[in-house]
Amino acid sequence: xxxxGLLLMLTIALMLGACSPNNVKEAKEWEKYFTKYKLxxxxxxxxxxxxxxxxYNIDRAxxxxxxxxxxxxxxxxxxxxxxxxxxxxxxxxxxxxxxSHEAWNHDLTxxxxxxxxxxxxxxxxxxxxxxxxMQRWLDSIQYGNRKIGRIDSFWLDNSLQISPDEELGFxxxxxxxxxxxxxxxxxxxCGVMLQEETPQYKLAYKTGWGTVGKKQIGWVAGWxxxxxxxxxxxxxxxxxxxxLDLRAVRNEILRGILAEEGFFxxxx
Numbered sequence: 696x697x698x699x700g701l702l703l704m705l706t707i708a709l710m711l712g713a714c715s716p717n718n719v720k721e722a723k724e725w726e727k728y729f730t731k732y733k734l735x736x737x738x739x740x741x742x743x744x745x746x747x748x749x750x751y752n753i754d755r756a757x758x759x760x761x762x763x764x765x766x767x768x769x770x771x772x773x774x775x776x777x778x779x780x781x782x783x784x785x786x787x788x789x790x791x792x793x794x795s796h797e798a799w800n801h802d803l804t805x806x807x808x809x810x811x812x813x814x815x816x817x818x819x820x821x822x823x824x825x826x827x828x829m830q831r832w833l834d835s836i837q838y839g840n841r842k843i844g845r846i847d848s849f850w851l852d853n854s855l856q857i858s859p860d861e862e863l864g865f866x867x868x869x870x871x872x873x874x875x876x877x878x879x880x881x882x883x884x885c886g887v888m889l890q891e892e893t894p895q896y897k898l899a900y901k902t903g904w905g906t907v908g909k910k911q912i913g914w915v916a917g918w919x920x921x922x923x924x925x926x927x928x929x930x931x932x933x934x935x936x937x938x939l940d941l942r943a944v945r946n947e948i949l950r951g952i953l954a955e956e957g958f959f960x961x962x963x
Contacts, residue, residue: 718747724955725751728948729932732939736913736932738952739863743925749956759839759856760931763905764812765914766850768869768884770820771809773832775880779823780805783883787816809887812902818847835875838865853907859929862916867927870918888917895961896921900928902945909935913945919953921963928953 722738729736729751737752750756762769774780783806793800798811808816821829826846833841839857843849857865868874872881888899900917915930930949934941950959957963 719753720747720749721753722749722751725952728951732934732944733936734932734934734944736930736948737859738931738948739859739927739929740952740956741863741867741927743867743927755931756859756929759858759861760912760914760933761853761905761907762839762850762855762857762862763903763912763914764814765857765862765901765903765916766855767809767812767817768866768888768901768916769832769836769838770817770824770850771805771884771887772869772874772876772880773824773829774805774820775883776832776876777824777828779820783809783887787819790815806887809901814851821847836865851905853905859916859931862914862931863927863929866916866918866929870925870927890917896959896963900949902942904941904945911935911937911939911941913941915945915949919958919963921958921961924963926958926963 722740725738728738735755737750737755739756740749741747771780784804786802786804787808789800789802792815794815796811796813799813799815803811803813803816805816826843829846830841830843833843839855839861842854842856844852844854849855869881870885872878874881885899888901889897890900891898897920898917900915903912903914905912905914910933913930913932913934915928918925918927928949930945932948953959
C-alpha cells in the first residue's frame with residue numbers, strides 16, 4: 696500500500712474514535728435514566744459547535760459490542776458506493792418467507808427497508824456486496840474490530856463489534872461527508888436517517904437491537920440539529936430482562952436526555 700493510503704487509514708482510525716481525555720465531562724446526572732430500568736449502559740453527547748463531550752459511563756463507551764441494525768448505516772454506504780444499491784428507491788423482492796415483523800413481509804425499497812430495519816433486505820444487500828468487498832471497506836474505514844463471520848449475519852452474531860465512541864465518530868464523519876464514500880452515497884444515507892423534522896429541530900438516527908446470549912443490546916446513533924448546529928449522540932445499553940420493552944425504553948432515554956439538555960426548542 697502506498698504511504699498516502701496508510702496515512703488515510705490512520706487518519707480515519709483516529710477520527711472514528713471520538714473521545715479524548717481533554718474534552719470529556721462526566722454526566723453523572725444521566726444515571727437515573729439507566730437505573731430506572733436496571734440497565735448497564737452509556738450515553739455520549741458531542742456538541743460540535745463547542746467541541747465538548749458529555750458522557751455517562753465513559754468506560755462502557757470504549758467497549759465494543761455487536762452493532763446490530765446500526766450497521767445498516769455502513770451496509771447502505773457500501774451498497775450505494777458499489778452500485779449494489781442504485782438509490783433509495785431500489786426494490787428487493789420479498790422472498791415469501793413470513794417473519795414476525797409484518798413490515799418485512801413485502802417488497803421493499805432501500806428507504807423503506809432502512810426505516811423498517813429490515814434484516815432480510817440488508818442480508819441480501821450484504822450477499823450481493825460479497826465478503827471480499829465488504830472486508831476491504833471495513834478495513835479502510837477501520838470499523839470496529841472489522842471481523843466478518845457469515846457474510847449475511849456478521850453484524851448480528853457478535854462477530855463484528857464496535858464501541859459507542861467509534862459509532863459516534865462514524866456518524867459525525869458521515870454528517871460532514873468526511874467518509875471515503877461518494878458524496879451522493881453519504882447524502883442519501885443521511886436522508887434516510889432523518890426521523891423527525893420540525894421548524895425547531897431535525898432528528899436523525901439509526902436504532903439497533905442485538906442479542907448476545909441472555910443479553911439484549913440496545914443502540915441509537917445519530918444527531919440532532921438546531922439552527923444548523925449539529926450535536927451527535929450515541930446510546931448503548933444492555934439488559935437480561937426478557938419483558939423489557941426495549942424499543943420504548945430506548946426512545947424514552949434518548950428523548951429524556953436530549954430534552955434535559957435543552958433540545959427540541961430550537962434554541963441550541
